[in-house]
Structures are given as structure tokens and as C-alpha cells.
Amino acid sequence: MRIVILGAGYSGTALALELVRSRPHLRPTLVESSARFGPGLAYGAAEERHALNVRAGRMGAFADAPNDFARWAIGTADDVFAPRPAYGRYLEALLEAAHERVERVAGRAVAITPAGNEFTVRLADGRTLAADHVVLALGNPAPARPRFADAFGEYWVNDPWDAVARNKLAGRDGAILVLGTGLTMVDVVQSLRAAGHRAPLIALSRRGLLPNIHRAPRAWPPFLDDMHGAPLAKIVRRVRDEVDRAATQGVDWRQVLEGARPSVQALWRAADPATRKRFLRWLRPYWDVHRHRLPRVPAVHVTRLRRSGVLRIEAGRIIAAERARDSVRLTVALRGGGEIEHRVAGGINCTGPDHDYARSEDPLLQQLLRDRMIACDPFGLGLVVDTAWRVVDGLGKAQPQISALGPPTRGAVWEITSVPDIREQVAELADRLLADVPA
Known part of the structure; x- marks a missing residue:
């Protein structure tokens, strides 16, 4: 079977390696536009000062070896938040160990077209690849460009x-304006300071919420398994009750959230569209800052910058932006009421990836949408896929020979951004693909 995987970040790389671990004679093809295979954007563009926000002991590339990364990074304890580039080097090392068993093609895929019982993948430079199965491991897209950016x-x-x-x-x-107050903002602020920027930094988001801080882990049992299909308000009450109960035992709310985590994907799958819409509108920002937390070191850095007045966090939205010589005059409508003006020398978009593929400028996604080979999630969370990760086309039919992996499948399960989540998905998809491949 000729398996072509589009995208060689963690998702695509882990799938290729999982396939050849089980079938050494299989030679999947990884296609990557950056020509760097393994790290992807998340681990390839980061700096040594940027830390993983998952402990090393849980970052192994394979579902059956969660502490493999910690063993590879000699001297790294399981509970350490390692530098993100180190994880990129780990993935590159795994690919190098696979040698020629994984074919690597540097190029950008711009079209996928049916050709009998197979597909032809066309690259931007005119090359083509034949595939019996195509996997869209596209990673995270760029943030949406705001109107005032011009x-x-x-x-x-x-x-x-x-x-x-x-x-x-x-x-x-x-x-400098930093649009967004999440994990990306923290990384960017560290980079700006390291590059010598000493003027004020203004981080702005609708609610002005900062990520919470990781603390030492402690096990808390799952407690939401019986809530599938329950109203959102009832689920929230259960979580709050569990947090209160844990507090009487001296257990931090973060561990309760870890107890909720195993149920999140099933809860999302069972939720009707109205419940999903309600969650995205009212609870998503609070979920993000509680679920996607900061290691202590960058959190301390941000706290010091705020106390010194260098970093200012604001809750509001930009209602006007006007160019004035070498600066831009911004008018911000504050969340609590009133307006404030800022004069800034530049801005950086840290709002996070835009998964609404209906407005993507990527030629591959445009072609697939135009030919109705894919369908967009109704809430702008990526692609529509079925429970076996098969892509659903514009007519509502699952395509057995095209799958999606990682962030593009967020609309199906919500939580699919971290390595522990994606590697379980990788194992499931690998099992399905290998079912038709002789041992």
C-alpha cells in the first residue's frame, strides 16, 4: 500500500513511524513544504527558552512508550518541562533511525485528484505522487489576519x-501590541525581550485571561464517564462539585481537571450542535486558560514583567487603528466599559490558529473544497471526519482512502492539540491502515 502523508510535523511523523514499526517493509511517504522533517512548526520554530507545556515523561512519540522522550533526553526527569526544540530534535532522531523505511519528499502539495482506484498528489513544482491512501496531517494553520492589520x-x-x-x-x-494573551503570547514576549526590546508590551484579548500555572501532578480518578449527552450546565456543575470535594482533601483543581480529561473527547462527540455552540461561545476561553497551562519558569517571567510595568494585559477589542508616521494609533474598547488609546510601533498576532478552512488561502484546501472532497466543520474547527478519522466529503460521505490527523480533526473531538492526545489517534489510524497490509 502506498500511503502518502501530507505534513511532517509531530502528527505525520508519528504516523509514519508507527506504520513502519509494525510493518518494516511498508514505505510511507512524508511530504513537507519546509523541507525539515519531524519538528513541524510547533517544535521547529521555537527557541530554547520556549518550554513544552507537557511534562517530559508524557511526551513519548508512541502510545505504548509515553516516557520514551524522557529516556532519549538523557538527564531529563519525567516531571521536567523540556525546551521545545529538544522535542523537535527527538523527532528528527526517530526519523533518522528509521533510515530509508520512511520516504521524505520536500515540497508543497497543491492538489489531490482521483485516478481510478488511487489518487494523484500534485506538488507545487509539478511533481506527482501516486497514493492508495492520503493522510492530511496539516498541523495548525496561521492565525486569521485582523482587518485593522493593514x-x-x-x-x-x-x-x-x-x-x-x-x-x-x-x-x-x-x-508593541501583542494580540492575544495565551501561551503563544508568553513565548513571543520572551523572544522580544531576548532580542533586546525594552519598550512596553501591550497584550490584548477580549477577556484579558492569562494561562494558569502547572503544579506538581497528583492522580485524580475520572468522574465524567456518566455525563455523555448531558446538558452543558449539568456537566459544569459536576466539575465544580468535584473541585469543591477535592479541595476538602487538599487536592488542587488542576488535578481534578486531569480527571476530567479522559472524558472530554467522548463528551464532545455526544454533544449536540447547540451544546457545542454554547460551549464555544461562553466557556471556551475559560477552558483554554485552565486546560492549557504554563510551566513555572515562563509564568514567573511574565509576572515579573507585569509587576515592572513592561507588560500590560488588557481586556477589550480594537475599534480603530490609524497610521501616524512611524506608529499606529489604536483605540481600544475596554471590556468593563470605556475606551483607551495606545500608540504602538508594531503588532504581532498571537490569537492562535484559524481552523476555519472555508477562508483558507492554502491551494490544497481550496482545491479539495472546490471539488467537494472535504467538508468544513460548521463551527470552524477544521474538517469533518468520522469516528475512524476518515474525511467526510461535501456530500456527507466518508472517504475510505483519505484520512485526517491531528489539529484538522478538532471539530470531531475538541481536544486534539497535545502529543498525548494525538498519539492515541495515531495508534488508532495506524491500526486501521495496517488492517489491509500483510504482516
């Missing part, structure tokens, strides 16, 4: 991981 001209950085553009801003006098 006022910034060349001093707006829409890709927060573009180090060249980011450092160009760091060298400018004047405050």
Missing part, C-alpha cells in the same frame, strides 16, 4: 513564529 503595514507580524519579522519589531522604539 494600518500597521510592514510592522504587522501575522505569523508569531517568523523570527526574522519578530526581531525586526524588537529593534524598533515604541510599544
Whole structure:
């Protein structure tokens, strides 16, 4: 079977390695536009100061060896938050160990077309690949570009991981707007300071919420297994009751959230569209800051910057942006009421990936949508897939020869961003693909 995997970040790399672990004679093909196979954007564009937000002991690439990364990174304890580039090097090492068993093709896929019982994958340079099965392991897309960004001209950085553009801003006098107050904001603030930026930093989001901080882990048993299909308000009450009960035993709410985690995907699958919509509108920001937490070191850094007045966190939205010589004058409507004006020298988009593929400019996604080979999640959370990770087309039919993996499947399960979540999905998809491959 000729399996072509589009995207060689963690998702695609882990699947290719999982396939050849079970079938050494199988030779899956990884296609990667950056020509760097393994790290992807998450671990390839990061700096050594950027820490993983999952402990090393849980970051193994394979479901049956969760502490493999900690063993590989000699001297790294299981409970350490290792540098993100180290994880990228780990993935590269795993691919190197696989040698020629995984074919690597540097290029950007721009089209997938049926050709009898197979598919032809066309690359931007005109090359083509024949495939019996195509896996869309596309990773996280870029943030949506806000309308006011045009006022910034060349001093707006829409890709927060573009180090060249980011450092160009760091060298400018004047405050910098950081749009978003989540984990990406923390990384970008650290990078700007390391690059020499000493003027104020203004981090803005609708609610001004910062990620919470990790604490020492302690097991808490799952407690939401009987809530599938329950009203959202009832689920929230159960979580709050469990937090209160845990507090009487001296257990932190973070551990209760870990007890809820095994049920999240099943809860999401069982939720009707109205419940999903309600969650996304009212609870999503609070889920994000409680679920996706910060290691202590970067959290302390952010706290110090806030206390010194260098970093300012604001809750509100930009209602006007006007270019004035070498700066931009912003008018912000504050969440609690009133307005405030800022004059900034540049801005960086840290709002997170835009999974609404209906507005994507990627030529591959545009072609697949145009030909109705894929369908977009109604809430803008990626692609529609079935429970076996098969892509559902524009007519509502699952395509047995096209699968999706990782962040593009968020609409189906909600929680599918961290390595522990994705590697379980990798194992499931690998089992399905290998069912038709002789041992």
C-alpha cells in the first residue's frame, strides 16, 4: 500500500513511524513544504527558552512508550518541562533511525485528484505522487489576519513564529501590541525581550485571561464517564462539585481537571450542535486558560514583567487603528466599559490558529473544497471526519482512502492539540491502515 502523508510535523511523523514499526517493509511517504522533517512548526520554530507545556515523561512519540522522550533526553526527569526544540530534535532522531523505511519528499502539495482506484498528489513544482491512501496531517494553520492589520503595514507580524519579522519589531522604539494573551503570547514576549526590546508590551484579548500555572501532578480518578449527552450546565456543575470535594482533601483543581480529561473527547462527540455552540461561545476561553497551562519558569517571567510595568494585559477589542508616521494609533474598547488609546510601533498576532478552512488561502484546501472532497466543520474547527478519522466529503460521505490527523480533526473531538492526545489517534489510524497490509 502506498500511503502518502501530507505534513511532517509531530502528527505525520508519528504516523509514519508507527506504520513502519509494525510493518518494516511498508514505505510511507512524508511530504513537507519546509523541507525539515519531524519538528513541524510547533517544535521547529521555537527557541530554547520556549518550554513544552507537557511534562517530559508524557511526551513519548508512541502510545505504548509515553516516557520514551524522557529516556532519549538523557538527564531529563519525567516531571521536567523540556525546551521545545529538544522535542523537535527527538523527532528528527526517530526519523533518522528509521533510515530509508520512511520516504521524505520536500515540497508543497497543491492538489489531490482521483485516478481510478488511487489518487494523484500534485506538488507545487509539478511533481506527482501516486497514493492508495492520503493522510492530511496539516498541523495548525496561521492565525486569521485582523482587518485593522493593514494600518500597521510592514510592522504587522501575522505569523508569531517568523523570527526574522519578530526581531525586526524588537529593534524598533515604541510599544508593541501583542494580540492575544495565551501561551503563544508568553513565548513571543520572551523572544522580544531576548532580542533586546525594552519598550512596553501591550497584550490584548477580549477577556484579558492569562494561562494558569502547572503544579506538581497528583492522580485524580475520572468522574465524567456518566455525563455523555448531558446538558452543558449539568456537566459544569459536576466539575465544580468535584473541585469543591477535592479541595476538602487538599487536592488542587488542576488535578481534578486531569480527571476530567479522559472524558472530554467522548463528551464532545455526544454533544449536540447547540451544546457545542454554547460551549464555544461562553466557556471556551475559560477552558483554554485552565486546560492549557504554563510551566513555572515562563509564568514567573511574565509576572515579573507585569509587576515592572513592561507588560500590560488588557481586556477589550480594537475599534480603530490609524497610521501616524512611524506608529499606529489604536483605540481600544475596554471590556468593563470605556475606551483607551495606545500608540504602538508594531503588532504581532498571537490569537492562535484559524481552523476555519472555508477562508483558507492554502491551494490544497481550496482545491479539495472546490471539488467537494472535504467538508468544513460548521463551527470552524477544521474538517469533518468520522469516528475512524476518515474525511467526510461535501456530500456527507466518508472517504475510505483519505484520512485526517491531528489539529484538522478538532471539530470531531475538541481536544486534539497535545502529543498525548494525538498519539492515541495515531495508534488508532495506524491500526486501521495496517488492517489491509500483510504482516
